[in-house]
Amino acid sequence: MNALAVQDLGVRLRGTDVLRGVSFDLPRASCLAVIGPNGAGKTVLLRALIGAVPYTGRVTWAADTVLGYVPQKLDIERDLPLNGHDFLRAKAALAGGPDTLRAEALRSVGLPEEVLSTPIGNMSGGQFQRLLIAFALLGRPNVLLLDEPAAGIDAPGQAQLNEVIRSLQETRAMTVLLVSHDLSVVYRYADHVLCLGPRGACFGPPRSALTPETLYEVYGQPLGFHVHDHP
Amino acid sequence: MSTTIHEWAPQLGALALSALMAVAAGLIGSFAVMRRLVLAADPMSHIALPGIGIALILRFNPLWGALALLLLGAVLIWGVERRTRIATEAVIGVTFAVALAVGSTMTSGEELIDALLGAPGTLTLPEAVFGVVGALIVIGFVLRQRNALVVRLVSPEIALTSNVDVARLDLYFLLAFALTIGLGLRFLGVLLMGSLIIIPAAIARRFARGLSTMLTISVVLAVASTAAGTYVASLAGRPSGPFIVMVAGGLFFLSLLRRRET
Numbered sequence: 001m002n003a004l005a006v007q008d009l010g011v012r013l014r015g016t017d018v019l020r021g022v023s024f025d026l027p028r029a030s031c032l033a034v035i036g037p038n039g040a041g042k043t044v045l046l047r048a049l050i051g052a053v054p055y056t057g058r059v060t061w062a063a064d065t066v067l068g069y070v071p072q073k074l075d076i077e078r079d080l081p082l083n084g085h086d087f088l089r090a091k092a093a094l095a096g097g098p099d100t101l102r103a104e105a106l107r108s109v110g111l112p113e114e115v116l117s118t119p120i121g122n123m124s125g126g127q128f129q130r131l132l133i134a135f136a137l138l139g140r141p142n143v144l145l146l147d148e149p150a151a152g153i154d155a156p157g158q159a160q161l162n163e164v165i166r167s168l169q170e171t172r173a174m175t176v177l178l179v180s181h182d183l184s185v186v187y188r189y190a191d192h193v194l195c196l197g198p199r200g201a202c203f204g205p206p207r208s209a210l211t212p213e214t215l216y217e218v219y220g221q222p223l224g225f226h227v228h229d230h231p
Numbered sequence: 232m233s234t235t236i237h238e239w240a241p242q243l244g245a246l247a248l249s250a251l252m253a254v255a256a257g258l259i260g261s262f263a264v265m266r267r268l269v270l271a272a273d274p275m276s277h278i279a280l281p282g283i284g285i286a287l288i289l290r291f292n293p294l295w296g297a298l299a300l301l302l303l304g305a306v307l308i309w310g311v312e313r314r315t316r317i318a319t320e321a322v323i324g325v326t327f328a329v330a331l332a333v334g335s336t337m338t339s340g341e342e343l344i345d346a347l348l349g350a351p352g353t354l355t356l357p358e359a360v361f362g363v364v365g366a367l368i369v370i371g372f373v374l375r376q377r378n379a380l381v382v383r384l385v386s387p388e389i390a391l392t393s394n395v396d397v398a399r400l401d402l403y404f405l406l407a408f409a410l411t412i413g414l415g416l417r418f419l420g421v422l423l424m425g426s427l428i429i430i431p432a433a434i435a436r437r438f439a440r441g442l443s444t445m446l447t448i449s450v451v452l453a454v455a456s457t458a459a460g461t462y463v464a465s466l467a468g469r470p471s472g473p474f475i476v477m478v479a480g481g482l483f484f485l486s487l488l489r490r491r492e493t
Contacts, residue, residue, distance in 0.1 A: 052391055074386055081440060082385070091382065094394060094395065095394070
């Protein structure tokens, strides 16, 4: 059964076609990676899927869908007087649900409670990304959309974050849509890949979608990406 | 002849009313400052001017004319921003310029000064009732919607996936903002009400590291400025508006002496 069906999706912003003719079906509890060069419309795709930008075509989520959205790196002013407690409390109040959910969400993303008293503009990139994921989890989503969650985070932090997403998908049977520039991550974690490029979109399992030929077509230049098969 | 507050509750009633107005200004100001609408508060208050002019021509209470134009202005700004995706402060700025141009052709001399700096004299009963009800509406809105406002502030997209109707929330926020300016018109005038909304919140932002502290400091300073300004004005026998804003401005400059901890 599908979590999401997209048919002939198009988005036009300021007179320019940002997305055109995007179609794919996403089974439940699977992980879709969206790849493509800068400006290919990856973020716009996620924003269309959550209904934040007008689109043509059809987007059909399963009837019981609860979305959790983790946006691309947000530009938060350093002196904004909102701390992690304020942010999570706001979501908990909007979403309802038991108090235990908060501790569980923090544990899932590996964020210590004491970090929450820091203003969100003063948190490190990794801390804030984890907070955003914890925030999304408080709504008890069954679909998680993440827009380059590891951007701007150091290598060990990225690896941890990828593991967090992976374990959420496995333990909670979540459907995950992930925008990523890291093709090795895509290869390792994704069940399906959607490539957005200047010549249109392609969709398929990583092994068939991530060939040198498709990558050349998507990125417009040869990429030095090699698949390492680990047992 | 209209009933005046002086007949049934001298000064105390007026003081309670101005305190309520200050609480509303401190609360809505906190979110306006966090949303970087600082520069929008003053222009927004000037949208009231044509309404005052129309009311004077048609000979009804300028407050109602001002209020009608403020609320209309809020809806207009919301609509233009949604249709064109221009930043809120830019839309407010343009609307303000047009309103000021239209307003200046309709009002003149003393009337304009009263409208800008607040008219002296006692409040009528309908004005007092409007003050109390309006302030309670604004206070209730901010306290009830604070969670949605916080999430909207961080990211409209996140708000959308947290069951917040962002478009409606934005409209209500602008209406509450316009209403707050309307509340202060009789006391402070259009020129100064924007300052009472912004200055206490701007001071609070320098020191607060969390939402509750931000709201508390902002409200306390707004009420303290209003009380102290009114007191000094009564000693000097002058309208209270300019003194209230001078106290708030003085507190702001004092706050600059202490460096913010980050």
